[in-house]
Amino acid sequence: MSRKKTDLRIILRIFPYFAGEKKLFLTGFFSMMLVSAANIVDPLIIGHIIDVIVPAKDMKQLFLFAGLFVAVIALSGVLAYIQTIAMARLGVSIITRLKKDLYEHMLKLPISYFDKNPVGSLMSRVESDSENVMQLFSSFSIMVIGNMLFFLAMVIVLLFKNAQVTLTIMIPIPFLFAAALIMINYLKRYFKKVRELNAEIIAVLTEYIQGIFIVQLFNREIMASNILDMKSKKKFTVEKNAAMLEYSFWSLYGFTIEILFIVMVILLLSPKVIAGAITVGTLVIFIQYGRRIFEPLIQISENLNMIQRSMVSLARIFSILDIKDERVMFHDSVKPEFNEAIVFEDVSFEYKKNEPVLSNIRIEIKKNKKVALVGASGSGKTTTVLLLCGFYHPTKGKILVDGQDLRAADIYQWRKKIGLVMQDIFMFPGNILENVRIYNDEITKEMVLKSLSQVQLDESVMQGESVYRELSERGQNISTGERQLLSFARALVFNPEIIILDEATSSVDPRTERRIRDAMHDMLKDRTSLIVAHRLSTVLNADKIYLFQDGRIIAEGNHAQLMEKSEEYRKLVKLQFLTKDEDEN
Ligand SMILES: Nc1ncnc2c1ncn2[C@@H]1O[C@H](COP(=O)(O)OP(=O)(O)OP(=O)(O)O)[C@@H](O)[C@H]1O
Numbered sequence: 282m283s284r285k286k287t288d289l290r291i292i293l294r295i296f297p298y299f300a301g302e303k304k305l306f307l308t309g310f311f312s313m314m315l316v317s318a319a320n321i322v323d324p325l326i327i328g329h330i331i332d333v334i335v336p337a338k339d340m341k342q343l344f345l346f347a348g349l350f351v352a353v354i355a356l357s358g359v360l361a362y363i364q365t366i367a368m369a370r371l372g373v374s375i376i377t378r379l380k381k382d383l384y385e386h387m388l389k390l391p392i393s394y395f396d397k398n399p400v401g402s403l404m405s406r407v408e409s410d411s412e413n414v415m416q417l418f419s420s421f422s423i424m425v426i427g428n429m430l431f432f433l434a435m436v437i438v439l440l441f442k443n444a445q446v447t448l449t450i451m452i453p454i455p456f457l458f459a460a461a462l463i464m465i466n467y468l469k470r471y472f473k474k475v476r477e478l479n480a481e482i483i484a485v486l487t488e489y490i491q492g493i494f495i496v497q498l499f500n501r502e503i504m505a506s507n508i509l510d511m512k513s514k515k516k517f518t519v520e521k522n523a524a525m526l527e528y529s530f531w532s533l534y535g536f537t538i539e540i541l542f543i544v545m546v547i548l549l550l551s552p553k554v555i556a557g558a559i560t561v562g563t564l565v566i567f568i569q570y571g572r573r574i575f576e577p578l579i580q581i582s583e584n585l586n587m588i589q590r591s592m593v594s595l596a597r598i599f600s601i602l603d604i605k606d607e608r609v610m611f612h613d614s615v616k617p618e619f620n621e622a623i624v625f626e627d628v629s630f631e632y633k634k635n636e637p638v639l640s641n642i643r644i645e646i647k648k649n650k651k652v653a654l655v656g657a658s659g660s661g662k663t664t665t666v667l668l669l670c671g672f673y674h675p676t677k678g679k680i681l682v683d684g685q686d687l688r689a690a691d692i693y694q695w696r697k698k699i700g701l702v703m704q705d706i707f708m709f710p711g712n713i714l715e716n717v718r719i720y721n722d723e724i725t726k727e728m729v730l731k732s733l734s735q736v737q738l739d740e741s742v743m744q745g746e747s748v749y750r751e752l753s754e755r756g757q758n759i760s761t762g763e764r765q766l767l768s769f770a771r772a773l774v775f776n777p778e779i780i781i782l783d784e785a786t787s788s789v790d791p792r793t794e795r796r797i798r799d800a801m802h803d804m805l806k807d808r809t810s811l812i813v814a815h816r817l818s819t820v821l822n823a824d825k826i827y828l829f830q831d832g833r834i835i836a837e838g839n840h841a842q843l844m845e846k847s848e849e850y851r852k853l854v855k856l857q858f859l860t861k862d863e864d865e866n
């Protein structure tokens with residue numbers, strides 16, 4: 282009952298998507314009805330020819346009705362074609378809009394959602410779900426409705442012709458239905474397996490291709506393709522078995538039903554024809570219908586499974602659409618003001634339950650000061666940055682901006698104040714201009730040029746080319762240093778109040794290193810900044826440095842103070858900063 286209810290709710294939710302496609306829908310629906318009507322009529326024409334026209338030896342009428350018969354058949358062929366096309370287009374159009382909504386929504390989902398749902402498998406699931414939903418609108422499943430009507434119409438005509446015989450031949454129907462359901466249930470297991478294997482393959486594929494450098498670098502192409510091969514073979518075997526089983530079953534099923542039905546009709550009706558109780562035409566009508574009457578039943582049974590699967594897929598798509606995006610969550614919250622200080626007040630955080638990544642950290646970032654975070658890899662520096670940008674919320678404790686809890690603030694207004702340079706710099710396929718302004722038309726080309734010159738990029742990246750130089754996927758056609766400078770420009774172009782910079786650890790040549798340092802210096806001038814520091818120059822400049830270790834802050838102060846009081850800091854400086862700086866000279 283509750284399942285039915287949810288099904289109904291899902292169907293109601295898809296209705297708005299039909300609204301723009303009324304014409305297609307009506308075309309499809311009416312063609313379908315007319316095809317069914319034609320299928321009902323043509324046996325009646327034959328019956329009429331046999332019972333009335335042939336005995337009357339009326340050649341004129343015979344030609345007329347023969348012509349009519351041909352016309353009906355031809356018309357139903359044409360209509361079936363129109364119906365298939367209309368429904369297919371309807372399906373494509375609906376699913377395109379649904380997918381657009383879905384992807385738009387996914388772009389707004391909290392980052393934490395993607396921790397739990399790796400992009401590879403998420404994409405494959407969304408794609409296969411969409412595929413399933415499209416089938417829901419394909420001619421097959423919409424035909425189920427037509428088939429039911431068709432079936433009913435045939436039964437009614439037959440009841441009029443001979444109620445007793447009609448009722449008798451209906452007896453096997455429940456049993457046949459039950460057999461089909463049992464088979465469908467049996468096959469379900471196979472299909473589920475195929476779907477799972479398919480999702481696995483796509484996930485593996487996506488992950489390997491994303492990491493193509495590593496795969497090739499370590500000569501793991503063969504290993505990767507072996508894994509894929511293995512999974513594909515497994516899928517092939519399961520799919521092949523399922524297809525064979527399915528095909529054999531339905532062929533046998535259809536065949537048995539047709540024979541059973543015709544035999545029953547002949548056995549039941551022939552004596553009546555002989556006795557003169559019914560006409561030969563009626564017998565022919567019964568036989569003609571008989572060949573068709575189970576077709577809708579077979580199709581309904583066959584498609585039930587698919588419909589059910591599509592409903593599950595549709596429900597899953599809607600469940601993603603139902604996840605609250607951040608914009609809704611922060612809809613009418615407080616507009617953040619930052620004039621004094623940002624304070625992490627005993628903040629703890631865990632990505633996964635009971636696996637603390639940050640424990641009781643306290644950080645203060647005063648307006649227009651430079652704060653640096655240092656510490657070993659995995660000690661929680663990037664996590665701190667992500668918390669400050671509001672991508673995650675503290676598990677315990679608060680982040681206060683001028684005393685106001687960030688959790689209650691409008692996160693979009695907050696992020697507008699922040700220029701963020703991430704550790705992993707991401708470039709979109711597109712030109713430099715769009716990569717800097719990230720498709721935000723409010724930012725003019727002039728602003729982009731200005732920020733590029735602020736990071737001293739005008740001469741190098743452009744090298745006679747323009748901001749229209751195309752970057753390839755992930756910016757693989759520019760150098761690491763250029764990529765870093767571009768990401769500075771990207772953060773600067775918004776003229777943010779706060780700069781958050783998760784310094785990349787990768788080393789670049791001394792000249793570029795100097796340029797990055799200078800660009801950084803300009804960028805940070807008269808701004809509040811939080812920097813995850815990997816350069817000595819950065820820590821030397823910082824007003825305050827926090828030393829992270831295993832998610833705790835074990836020391837704080839400026840460089841001189843820390844050099845004096847923290848053994849750990851001295852070690853870190855020696856290991857991390859000095860070696861790197863020496864390289865430079
Ligand atoms: N999305 C995530 N889901 C689960 N755990 C995560 C996630 N991101 C980071 N972690 C874990 O949290 C810890 C802190 O990671 P974080 O990225 O903050 O370190 P970091 O100090 O920035 O290191 P690095 O200097 O290498 O960049 C690590 O143990 C890491 O494995």
Ligand SMILES: [Mg+2]
Nearest residue numbers: 662663704783
């Ligand atoms: Mg990091």
